Structure formats: C-alpha cells, structure tokens
Amino acid sequence: METLEAIRKRCSLKNQLSGKEINPELIETILGAARLAPSARNTQPWRFVVVQGKDTIKKLTETAFFGPAVVVGDAPVIIFVCARPDDDVTVEEKEYYLFDLGLAVENMLLAATDLGLATHLVASFNEAEVKRLLNIPEDVRVVIATPLAYPPGASYDEAAEEKLSQRSRKDMREIAYFNKWGEQAAE
Amino acid sequence: METLEAIRKRCSLKNQLSGKEINPELIETILGAARLAPSARNTQPWRFVVVQGKDTIKKLTETAFFGPAVVVGDAPVIIFVCARPDDDVTVEEKEYYLFDLGLAVENMLLAATDLGLATHLVASFNEAEVKRLLNIPEDVRVVIATPLAYPPGASYDEAAEEKLSQRSRKDMREIAYFNKWGEQAAE
Numbered sequence: 142m143e144t145l146e147a148i149r150k151r152c153s154l155k156n157q158l159s160g161k162e163i164n165p166e167l168i169e170t171i172l173g174a175a176r177l178a179p180s181a182r183n184t185q186p187w188r189f190v191v192v193q194g195k196d197t198i199k200k201l202t203e204t205a206f207f208g209p210a211v212v213v214g215d216a217p218v219i220i221f222v223c224a225r226p227d228d229d230v231t232v233e234e235k236e237y238y239l240f241d242l243g244l245a246v247e248n249m250l251l252a253a254t255d256l257g258l259a260t261h262l263v264a265s266f267n268e269a270e271v272k273r274l275l276n277i278p279e280d281v282r283v284v285i286a287t288p289l290a291y292p293p294g295a296s297y298d299e300a301a302e303e304k305l306s307q308r309s310r311k312d313m314r315e316i317a318y319f320n321k322w323g324e325q326a327a328e
Numbered sequence: 329m330e331t332l333e334a335i336r337k338r339c340s341l342k343n344q345l346s347g348k349e350i351n352p353e354l355i356e357t358i359l360g361a362a363r364l365a366p367s368a369r370n371t372q373p374w375r376f377v378v379v380q381g382k383d384t385i386k387k388l389t390e391t392a393f394f395g396p397a398v399v400v401g402d403a404p405v406i407i408f409v410c411a412r413p414d415d416d417v418t419v420e421e422k423e424y425y426l427f428d429l430g431l432a433v434e435n436m437l438l439a440a441t442d443l444g445l446a447t448h449l450v451a452s453f454n455e456a457e458v459k460r461l462l463n464i465p466e467d468v469r470v471v472i473a474t475p476l477a478y479p480p481g482a483s484y485d486e487a488a489e490e491k492l493s494q495r496s497r498k499d500m501r502e503i504a505y506f507n508k509w510g511e512q513a514a515e
Contacts, residue, residue: 144334144442148361148435165513172504174335176497178434179449185497189504197507223509232451235471236426243430247365248335250431251438255331262366264419276508284422310363310372317359317376320384321463322410326352 142255150301151250152308154259157300158215158290167256168218168289174252178245181237186224187245190275193218200274201266210265216288221271222246223283242284253289257297260287329442337488338437339495341446344487345402345477354443355405355476361439365432368424373411374432377462380405387461388453397452403475408458409433410470429471440476444484447474 142150172189180186192198202214213219222242229238246262253260263286271283292300319326329337359376367373379385389401400406409429416425433449440447450473458470479487506513 142331144329144331144438145357145361147331148364148439151364151366153366169500170332172500174332176500176503177335177338177495179338179340179437181449181451183496185503187503188509190509191504191506191513194507230451233455235469236423237451239423239426240430240433240471243427243432244434244437245430246427247431247434248438250366251331251435252335262368264368264417264424268420276510278509281509282422284427308364309370313356313359313363316363316372316374317378319378320381322375322377322465322468323463326378 147251147254150298150305151254152301152304153261154292154300154304155209155212155261157259157292158212158288159293160215160217161291163218163258163289163291167258170256171249171252171289174248175245178241178248180241180244181230184229184241186228186238186241188223188281190221190223190277191218192221192275197274201271205266205270205274206263207267208265210263213261213263213286213288216290218289219286220289221275221283221286223277223281225281239284246285250287254297257291259290259292259297259300262287334438334441337485337492338441339488339491340448341479341487341491342396342399342448344446344479345399345475346480347402347404348478350405350445350476350478354445357443358436358439358476361435362432365428365435367428367431368417371416371428373415373425374429375410375468377408377410377464378405379408379462384461388458392453392457392461393450394454395452397450400448400450400473400475403477405476406473407476408462408470408473410464410468412468426471433472437474441484444478446477446479446484446487449474
C-alpha cells in the first residue's frame with residue numbers, strides 16, 4: 142500500500158477484531174517497522190511485550206483492561222509498548238521517552254494497516270496489574286497497548302469504511318500556523 | 329512509495345538540506361498526514377508552526393538552535409511541533425500529549441520521505457527563545473522541530489544511501505518480548 146494511503150486508512154478498529162491467527166512473520170514485520178523509528182540521541186527506548194496466549198489475554202481483560210478497552214480480548218495478539226523513562230532524555234520536564242514511543246508506535250500502526258490488520262490504541266488499563274501479569278520490572282512504564290487482529294470481514298478496506306467516513310479532525314487552520322503562532326499562510 | 333519502504337528509508341538527513349523552494353502543496357500534504365494521526369480521546373493536541381521566512385530562520389539559527397542543530401538553517405522550511413499539555417490526558421504522570429505528538433510527527437516524517445524530502449528531528453533549541461521569536465503562548469510547549477528540504481543531490485535515495493548503510497538499531501531480541509517481559513518467541 143502507498144504510504145499516504147496507509148496514513149489515510151489507518152484508523153481505530155476496536156469492534157472489528159476477529160480471532161483468526163496471525164502469522165509470526167507479520168508480527169515481526171510490524172515490530173521491525175517500530176524498530177526503525179528515530180529517537181532522541183538514538184536511545185531507542187521502546188520495548189514491546191507481544192501477548193498471544195489465550196489464557197493471559199483472558200486474565201488481562203478480566204483484571205487489567207477496563208471500560209470499552211476490554212474488547213481487545215477478542216484479538217489473538219495484544220502488543221504492550223513500554224519504556225524506562227531514564228533510557229531517554231528529559232528536557233525541562235518534557236520526557237522524550239513518551240514522544241519517541243509515539244514515533245515507533247505510528248510506524249507499527251501503519252505497517253499493520255499495510256498488512257490489512259486492525260489496531261486500536263488503548264491506554265485504559267491498570268498499569269500495575271499489567272506489569273504484575275507480564276513480569277514487567279518496577280522502573281518500566283507501560284504507555285500504550287494495541288490489539289492486532291484481522292478484521293472479521295473480507296478486507297481491511299471493508300472493515301474501515303464506516304469508521305473512516307465518520308472520522309473527525311480539527312480544521313487545518315486550527316492546527317497549522319505559518320511563520321508565527323496563530324498566523325495563516327498567504328492565500 | 330510503499331509504506332514499508334518509506335518506513336525503511338526515513339532517516340535523519342541533517343547534512344543534506346538544499347535551499348531549493350518547496351511547493352506549498354507538499355507542505356500541506358505533510359501537515360495533512362500529521363493531522364490524521366490518532367490521539368488519546370481524539371484530543372489532537374498537535375499544533376504546527378511552519379517557518380519559511382529567511383529572516384526568521386536566520387534569527388532562529390543565531391539565537392535559538394544550538395550545537396549541530398544549527399544546520400537546520402540551510403533548509404527553506406522549519407516546522408515546530410507544539411502542544412498545550414492540558415489539551416491531552418495525563419495518566420499517573422505519563423503526559424500523553426508527548427506520545428500523541430510522536431504519532432503525528434512520524435506521519436509527517438513518512439509523508440516527507442514519500443515526497444522525497446529530507447527531515448531531521450531536532451530538540452536542541454532554547455525553547456523560551458523559540459517561543460519569543462514565534463509568538464508562541466506561555467502555556468504551549470515546543471517539543472520538536474524538523475527542517476524540510478530537498479536533498480542537494482539528484483534524489484532522496486542517493487542522499488540517504490550512506491546514512492542508511494550506517495544505521496544502528498538494537499537487536500530485535502533486545503526490544504521485543506513474547507508473553508512475558510524478557511521472554512523470547514518459541515523458535
């Protein structure tokens with residue numbers, strides 16, 4: 142899939158997760174995409190815990206995820222994205238491990254979209270419980286999770302169509318300024 | 329360009345910035361890609377200040393950027409990526425505005441790569457001075473900047489070849505675990 146098309150078609154498909162198995166090579170491609178992201182001073186703070194066991198996924202949905210996030214339990218794979226804040230730089234209270242994890246995760250989401258897999262970023266989990274279930278060390282933060290699943294329909298495009306048609310984004314003039322804050326580009 | 333190819337070819341081309349003008353439509357495509365990133369509760373905290381004026385870029389390199397980051401002054405465009413932390417969620421000290429900005433910025437970098445433009449994430453600037461020069465409000469944080477430029481050579485691929493051949497990333501086994509922290513996938 143073309144890059145700009147993947148960027149356009151990536152969306153959160155939380156109710157479109159089939160239990161169909163995912164080939165380990167695809168998971169490796171997706172993690173490999175995340176691995177190539179840039180990071181401050183090339184610190185590469187990202188760590189991924191790929192959960193595939195049905196029992197662990199069941200426990201996670203029973204005790205760690207909450208609210209609408211429990212739907213991730215329908216997926217055959219959940220990826221948790223973690224980091225030690227001290228592995229990256231902090232500048233005037235801006236903790237760049239969070240920014241750098243964002244860079245890597247977007248690569249992951251786009252690679253998944255390119256491969257026809259549904260994703261859905263979720264932060265609605267009890268972090269302490271996730272860490273307990275997955276043996277994650279004390280000083281590591283769990284920042285985000287995403288299920289990885291084939292959509293139940295015939296194709297990604299079919300599954301994403303409704304969601305994409307309802308997509309809501311701020312107007313470009315609200316988010317992009319030119320030369321000074323608040324100024325628009327010359328017409 | 330194919331998505332996985334753009335992810336593979338994106339690299340920091342800090343010494344490959346020509347002054348050649350960039351069509352405003354390309355800048356819009358790049359900002360439009362950033363705009364489509366996901367964010368916590370769809371808060372879309374990202375704000376972009378696109379600096380194109382030669383005088384402002386000169387001032388920025390003289391007084392705001394420091395160290396090797398001053399090379400950004402060679403580019404015809406510098407994009408500053410900003411946010412109000414309060415526009416996004418904070419969960420147990422994890423400030424998701426930083427994570428969400430990372431998601432949007434990776435889209436931006438990949439769209440630029442797809443269009444044959446060089447980028448280079450830079451955090452080595454005096455934030456107060458950037459805010460003063462660009463009229464950025466007190467409560468807004470400036471998180472990252474990137475120049476946007478055509479490479480001086482014939483093509484992006486030519487410009488990136490050396491950099492990509494020297495790329496260094498942690499081994500997959502250092503960053504990806506399966507089912508529990510520290511565990512590897514079954515062979």
